[in-house]
Every structure is written in C-alpha cells, then in structure tokens.
Amino acid sequence: MALSFPKKVYKNFIHSFPILLLFFIAFTGLDLSFFFLNINFSFNFIYILIFFWILKKPERLGYGLVFFAGIINDVVQNFPIGVSSINYLLLCSIALFIRSRTLVPSLMYDWAFFVVAILIVSSIHYSILTLIFDIPIRYGALMFNSVLTFLVYPLLSKLFYQIYIIDLRQENAK
Amino acid sequence: MAADSGRDDFIIAIRSAFLKKGTRQNFSLLTLLIISILVLSLEYFKSGPISKLRSITKDLIFKGSFFVSAPFVYAKDQYFLFQDHLNMYEEFTVLREKNYNIEKIKNEIDFYKSENIRLKKLIDEREIASENYLIAKVLLDQQSPFLKSMIINKGYKHGIKLGVAVKDQSYYVGKIINVNLLTSRILLATDLNSKIPVIIEPNGINAILSGNGNNLYADLEFLPKLNEIEEGAIVYTSGIDGIISPAIPVGKVIINDEVKYVEFFVNYNQLKLIRVNN
Numbered sequence: 001m002a003l004s005f006p007k008k009v010y011k012n013f014i015h016s017f018p019i020l021l022l023f024f025i026a027f028t029g030l031d032l033s034f035f036f037l038n039i040n041f042s043f044n045f046i047y048i049l050i051f052f053w054i055l056k057k058p059e060r061l062g063y064g065l066v067f068f069a070g071i072i073n074d075v076v077q078n079f080p081i082g083v084s085s086i087n088y089l090l091l092c093s094i095a096l097f098i099r100s101r102t103l104v105p106s107l108m109y110d111w112a113f114f115v116v117a118i119l120i121v122s123s124i125h126y127s128i129l130t131l132i133f134d135i136p137i138r139y140g141a142l143m144f145n146s147v148l149t150f151l152v153y154p155l156l157s158k159l160f161y162q163i164y165i166i167d168l169r170q171e172n173a174k
Numbered sequence: 175m176a177a178d179s180g181r182d183d184f185i186i187a188i189r190s191a192f193l194k195k196g197t198r199q200n201f202s203l204l205t206l207l208i209i210s211i212l213v214l215s216l217e218y219f220k221s222g223p224i225s226k227l228r229s230i231t232k233d234l235i236f237k238g239s240f241f242v243s244a245p246f247v248y249a250k251d252q253y254f255l256f257q258d259h260l261n262m263y264e265e266f267t268v269l270r271e272k273n274y275n276i277e278k279i280k281n282e283i284d285f286y287k288s289e290n291i292r293l294k295k296l297i298d299e300r301e302i303a304s305e306n307y308l309i310a311k312v313l314l315d316q317q318s319p320f321l322k323s324m325i326i327n328k329g330y331k332h333g334i335k336l337g338v339a340v341k342d343q344s345y346y347v348g349k350i351i352n353v354n355l356l357t358s359r360i361l362l363a364t365d366l367n368s369k370i371p372v373i374i375e376p377n378g379i380n381a382i383l384s385g386n387g388n389n390l391y392a393d394l395e396f397l398p399k400l401n402e403i404e405e406g407a408i409v410y411t412s413g414i415d416g417i418i419s420p421a422i423p424v425g426k427v428i429i430n431d432e433v434k435y436v437e438f439f440v441n442y443n444q445l446k447l448i449r450v451n452n
Contacts (some may be wrong), residue, residue, distance in 0.1 A: 024242065027235075027238060027239045027242040027243065028239065028242055028243045028246065029239075029314075029316050029318060042318065062200070063200075063201055063202075063203055063206050064200055064201050064206065066206075067201075067206045067209065067210065070210070071213070071231075071235075072235055072238075072239075075231070075232050075235040075236070076235065076236075076239055076314070076316060077316070077318070077321055078316075078321055078323060078351075078352065078359060080214060080217040081213055081214065081216070081217060081228065081231075082210045082211065082212075082213035082214030082215075082216075082217070083214060085206070085209075085210035085213065086207060086210045086211065086214065089203050089206050089207050089210060090207070092203055093203045093207075096190070096203070097187050097188060100186075100187040100190050101183075101184075101187050128214075133217070136367055141366070141387075
C-alpha cells in the first residue's frame with residue numbers, strides 16, 4: 001500500500017533525523033548555552049549525537065557526512081578547518097570499537113564509555129589547538145563543558161532512543 | 175591461550191572500527207581521518223590559491239548558515255521586539271524626567287571638536303585612524319561561551335581590512351579578525367580572547383579591556399594599583415595599537431565588591447547593521 005505524502009515526509013524525517021540534526025547544529029553553531037548564577041553552562045550537543053547514533057545505528061550517520069559536518073562546524077566556530085572532522089571521526093571510531101566489544105548494551109555502560117571517549121577526543125582537540133595552532137584556551141571553561149556534556153548524555157540519549165524506536169518500528173513494518 | 179584470544183578480539187575490534195567501511199558507508203574512518211589531517215595541514219598556507227579556495231568555501235558555508243538560522247534569527251528578533259514594547263513606557267517616563275538641553279550640548283561638542291583639531295595641529299599630531307566607514311549587515315551571530323563573533327556581509331572585495339574597529343552607531347563593537355572574499359568575521363569585545371587597549375576618562379588611565387564571555391560587561395586588566403576610578407567613568411579605545419581608532423566609546427565603569435568592570439554601551443543581542451572603519 002502506497003503511503004500518503006505527509007506520512008512519507010514523516011518517515012523520511014525520522015529516517016534521516018540524526019543527519020539532519022547534525023547538519024542543523026553544525027550550520028547554526030547551536031550549543032544550548034545559558035547563564036545561571038553568572039556561570040556559563042554549555043555542552044557539546046554534536047558529541048552526544050554522534051556517539052549515540054554510532055552505538056545504536058551507525059548506518060544512519062554516513063562517515064563522509066560526519067566529515068563534512070566537521071568542516072562546516074570549523075568554519076562556523078572559527079577553528080582551523082579539519083579539527084572538528086578529526087574529533088568527530090575519532091569519536092565515531094571509539095563508538096564503533098565499543099559497539100563491537102559490547103555484548104549487552106546498557107545506558108550505564110554507554111555513559112561510562114562516553115566519558116572516556118570525550119576525554120580522549122577533547123584532549124586531542126585541545127592538543128591540536130594549543131600545540132600546533134597556538135590558539136589560547138581556557139582549560140577550566142572547556143573542562144566544565146566536557147563534564148556538562150557527560151552529565152547531559154543520559155537525558156539526551158533517552159530522547160534519541162525514542163526516535164530510534166520509532167525508526168525501528170517503521171523499518172520493521174515494511 | 176585465553177589472553178591470546180582476548181588480544182585477537184581487541185585487534186579485530188580496532189581494525190573493524192577503523193578500516194571496515196560498514197553498511198551504506200562509502201569511506202572507511204581511517205581514509206577520512208587521513209583526509210581530515212591533510213585538510214588541516216592546508217591551514218599553513220596563508221596565501222595563494224589554497225587561501226582563496228578556503229575563503230570561497232567559508233563564504234559559501236556562511237551563506238548556508240545564514241539561511242538555515244534565518245527562522246531562529248526571526249524568532250529572536252520578535253522576542254526582543256516584544257521586550258522593547260514592554261519596556262517602552264518605562265523608558266519614556268525616564269526620558270521625560272531627564273532635563274535634556276540637546277542644542278546646548280551639541281554646541282559645546284562642536285566647540286570641543288574644533289578646539290581639539292586646532293590643538294592637534296599645534297602639536298603636529300597625525301591622524302592615524304580613518305573616518306571613512308562601510309555599513310555592513312550582520313549575517314550570523316555566533317555567541318557560544320568560547321566564541322563571541324559575528325559574520326558580516328562585506329569582505330575584502332568591499333575593502334574590509336584585518337584588525338579594524340567595528341562600531342554600532344558610535345560605540346565600539348569589536349574588531350575584524352578574518353576577511354574572506356564576500357564576508358568577514360568580527361571578534362566581539364565580549365569574547366574571552368578579546369584584549370583591547372582602552373583609556374578611562376576623566377583621569378586618562380590606560381588599561382586593557384578583556385572580554386569574559388559575558389554580553390553585559392568585561393574585565394579591566396593592568397590597572398595601576400592606586401587608581402581613583404569612579405563608578406560611571408567612561409571607557410574609550412586608546413588607539414595605542416595603531417589599528418583601532420582612538421576615542422571610540424566602549425562603556426562605563428561599574429564597581430562590584432571593589433572590582434572594576436566595564437558595562438558595554440552596545441546591546442550585543444540586537445545588532446543588525448554595523449559600521450566598519452576602512
């Protein structure tokens with residue numbers, strides 16, 4: 001039975017949700033930061049998005065597209081072009097490694113591995129910026145960002161999981 | 175035996191993560207990582223065809239970003255418009271209570287201006303800063319905690335130069351840090367890496383205005399230990415660096431727990447059109 005047009009759009013939207021969201025965040029430079037008690041709270045949305053979807057369904061995020069999202073992010077955020085691509089692709093490889101080593105996936109395991117992954121990726125990111133490009137960095141602020149990204153992960157992964165389930169249902173309904 | 179198989183599994187997992195293409199993937203992660211490193215190494219070429227290509231790529235991405243973020247910019251504008259409407263009556267009451275004598279103030283300013291020009295001629299001081307400016311439209315307003323910058327729709331094709339000051343009406347906004355063919359990036363005075371030489375009047379104290387990521391105020395660094403700066407003192411650019419024009423008003427001093435800050439004159443949330451000195 002042929003699907004109606006709105007249903008087709010909805011299905012395609014759910015199917016390409018991770019990649020659409022990735023490019024949307026890369027283009028707009030959205031970081032969902034806010035000030036509270038004079039402290040700037042922000043987290044890296046893209047790290048969570050990539051890590052979650054590579055763990056659950058790597059075919060939804062093409063590596064080539066992740067690479068391009070990194071290039072766009074670098075231009076928008078004024079980083080040397082290629083830095084974010086390296087970060088995202090490293091995060092992909094860590095997530096793929098964890099995926100191939102995990103027998104029974106659970107949120108707690110994912111969360112624990114996520115902190116290791118962002119620490120590795122952030123260290124490489126800061127090393128490239130400071131050692132090669134001599135860009136001044138406030139370690140305290142960036143560390144705070146990494147900690148907050150880690151803390152927010154369960155919340156966003158629950159949200160992404162619902163979308164993943166809807167996508168899975170649509171796929172199985174074929 | 176068990177250790178050997180464990181090590182094999184580990185190597186297989188690493189190999190599959192980096193080398194395996196996976197379903198619906200055109201490239202392996204290793205290939206893309208190598209391409210990324212190559213792209214990154216191109217950053218060392220600051221001129222020539224690679225720089226031109228980079229500049230065009232940036233222009234294209236900025237235009238794309240402008241279109242993608244257009245609905246959000248519209249929503250933000252509507253929010254500030256609504257806030258302005260709410261504050262209108264309050265502002266009107268404050269303005270009505272103030273006894274302005276604009277004509278008298280204008281005449282005084284004209285007198286000081288002509289006196290200043292005459293005195294500068296006497297001491298043979300050359301005007302380094304240019305009074306010419308370009309009006310540019312803000313394409314992108316990039317305000318994350320680590321980067322406070324804006325993209326404008328004028329580039330080196332329009333005569334924009336690196337390092338020059340950007341103003342909103344007559345107030346300091348930031349300086350140009352990146353020039354592409356059709357677009358440029360402004361580093362706002364609120365950015366963590368923004369350091370501009372300033373002079374605090376009426377005492378004429380020199381200091382460095384350092385952004386702290388906050389849109390409302392910035393820090394003052396390298397102030398003399400014994401200073402008599404009072405709350406409300408006006409902070410201007412000093413122009414010591416020879417690039418940013420002198421005497422651009424930046425903000426006024428506020429004192430909190432004996433620490434001096436500068437409250438900006440510019441509202442960084444509502445910048446649409448700005449002036450670039452050239």
